Amino acid sequence: MKCEWVRENITLQVYGELADDARHELEQHIARCADCATELKVEQEFHALLSQERAAEPTANLLAASRMKLQEALETAEPGGFWRRLTFDPANWLRQVRFSPTLASAILILGFAGGLGTSYKVFGHPASGVATGTAPAATESSITGIQSVTQEPGTNQIAIKYDTVSTLETQGSLNDQRIQQLLLFAARNNYNSGVRMDSVDLLTKKPDVSQVRDALIYALRYDTNPGVRLKALDGLGGFVKDDVHVRDAVLEALVNDSNPGVRTEALRWIEPVKADGSVRGVLMTLAAKDQSQYIKSQARTMLAQLPEID
Amino acid sequence: MEKVSGIRDPTRGRMAGQERRIDDTILIREAQRGNRGAFEELVRHYDQAVLRLALHLTGTEHDAQDVYQDAFLKAYKNIGSFRFECSFYTWIYRIVTNLCLDHLRKKTVRKEDAPVVKDGSGGEYDLLDQVPDGRAGANPERDLMRRQLGARISGALEKLTPRERMVFELKHYHGLKLRTVGEILHTTEETAKNTLFRATQKLRGQLADMR
Numbered sequence: 281m282k283c284e285w286v287r288e289n290i291t292l293q294v295y296g297e298l299a300d301d302a303r304h305e306l307e308q309h310i311a312r313c314a315d316c317a318t319e320l321k322v323e324q325e326f327h328a329l330l331s332q333e334r335a336a337e338p339t340a341n342l343l344a345a346s347r348m349k350l351q352e353a354l355e356t357a358e359p360g361g362f363w364r365r366l367t368f369d370p371a372n373w374l375r376q377v378r379f380s381p382t383l384a385s386a387i388l389i390l391g392f393a394g395g396l397g398t399s400y401k402v403f404g405h406p407a408s409g410v411a412t413g414t415a416p417a418a419t420e421s422s423i424t425g426i427q428s429v430t431q432e433p434g435t436n437q438i439a440i441k442y443d444t445v446s447t448l449e450t451q452g453s454l455n456d457q458r459i460q461q462l463l464l465f466a467a468r469n470n471y472n473s474g475v476r477m478d479s480v481d482l483l484t485k486k487p488d489v490s491q492v493r494d495a496l497i498y499a500l501r502y503d504t505n506p507g508v509r510l511k512a513l514d515g516l517g518g519f520v521k522d523d524v525h526v527r528d529a530v531l532e533a534l535v536n537d538s539n540p541g542v543r544t545e546a547l548r549w550i551e552p553v554k555a556d557g558s559v560r561g562v563l564m565t566l567a568a569k570d571q572s573q574y575i576k577s578q579a580r581t582m583l584a585q586l587p588e589i590d
Numbered sequence: 591m592e593k594v595s596g597i598r599d600p601t602r603g604r605m606a607g608q609e610r611r612i613d614d615t616i617l618i619r620e621a622q623r624g625n626r627g628a629f630e631e632l633v634r635h636y637d638q639a640v641l642r643l644a645l646h647l648t649g650t651e652h653d654a655q656d657v658y659q660d661a662f663l664k665a666y667k668n669i670g671s672f673r674f675e676c677s678f679y680t681w682i683y684r685i686v687t688n689l690c691l692d693h694l695r696k697k698t699v700r701k702e703d704a705p706v707v708k709d710g711s712g713g714e715y716d717l718l719d720q721v722p723d724g725r726a727g728a729n730p731e732r733d734l735m736r737r738q739l740g741a742r743i744s745g746a747l748e749k750l751t752p753r754e755r756m757v758f759e760l761k762h763y764h765g766l767k768l769r770t771v772g773e774i775l776h777t778t779e780e781t782a783k784n785t786l787f788r789a790t791q792k793l794r795g796q797l798a799d800m801r
Binding site: 288291292295297323326329330331332333334335336337338342343345346347349350351353354357358502503504 | 626633643646663667736759763783800
């Protein structure tokens, strides 16, 4: 009679979402109906199969980094507190007046008149149609994305296509502040990993600039593409000795990076500072219990080369 | 202090929930008066669950971090308009799920970039293929099977519509009641039930050969 009803509700039964009376009815039916009993078994097995794959818990590092980033952002954000309710909110006001046809018509007419006035001005002073040479300096907030980064072969000229309201192109050398600013933006924010890779690659040629080093550290820590992380690591490697932030980032990559290639490269870069206390501690941990046999044996070799500490 | 060992007090969980709610109410009121410390305390009550949800739905730490940041910034900017009509838990989950739904919708349009690079002759190859994986676990066979299962499940989940994926995620991985899921997604419990049914049917179809 109600096999169909039972089959529609078996999922809810497995997830404990059936009301008591419905659950009782379903159990009664299953005790009598072999087909529905099989269906319940199949659903339970499927549920168990899916439950083998658990949602990964965020690592302590990720949680800490997220909290820090949020705290920084909250410093500059405006809270929506009590006083905000008393201030004039044009969007809210417009929502309220949208049902008032007379007022809405008045706003429409006003807007139309304003539009006419504006277009009159535009026709009066025609703007040059094509931007030639250099584009105006872009602020970070006006950039919506980086389209491409290319370098002229054999020259130090870099061409970057980036989007604001419309796509613009700018050119200059790596020493050009605008070019650096765009590369830094692309390294952190672009969706396209190829553009991130090109930007990070170019930035590695200027690792002595502290902003660049920060961007490379960011890429090493957070970029989802292992190729970009490797490039960032190559750019930072030379500063492992002198810059403690770089050293920490490289050690973090050595311990936590999901890619074995990045970890192996990180291990190579910390070789010159293996006697440092923090590095020695990391090496001891890796030598004792790292999952990769290669990393484990390399860490042991490096530790064996160090003088004994009494 | 009284110590109760081995006996589980059935009212304890409910009371803890009530205490948390009272606690949240005080913090929300403080945050509405502009106390940033109170808001940060509120964040710490929920941020692990938020990050876990974002991580599983977006698939990358970078995107999860973006969703986390956007969600709490949005909550901070709009805390003044919070009217205690629902719990803060439902409210923050509503913000997060909306951001994740946007992300999932965009993801269906823009496929994630594979780490592909060009070699000297201009041919493309996957960078990850060039890196030897030296991190096999103690039982490589089981490890491989587990990874294969994970990949199949992830693939099947990605074929669900963003809304089906969200309902399934909140129910299966986060154990929320469908009534709460409905509240979060601005829909009825009945619709959430139907969506869960559709999602599991689709998943069963996708993973039929794995049973």
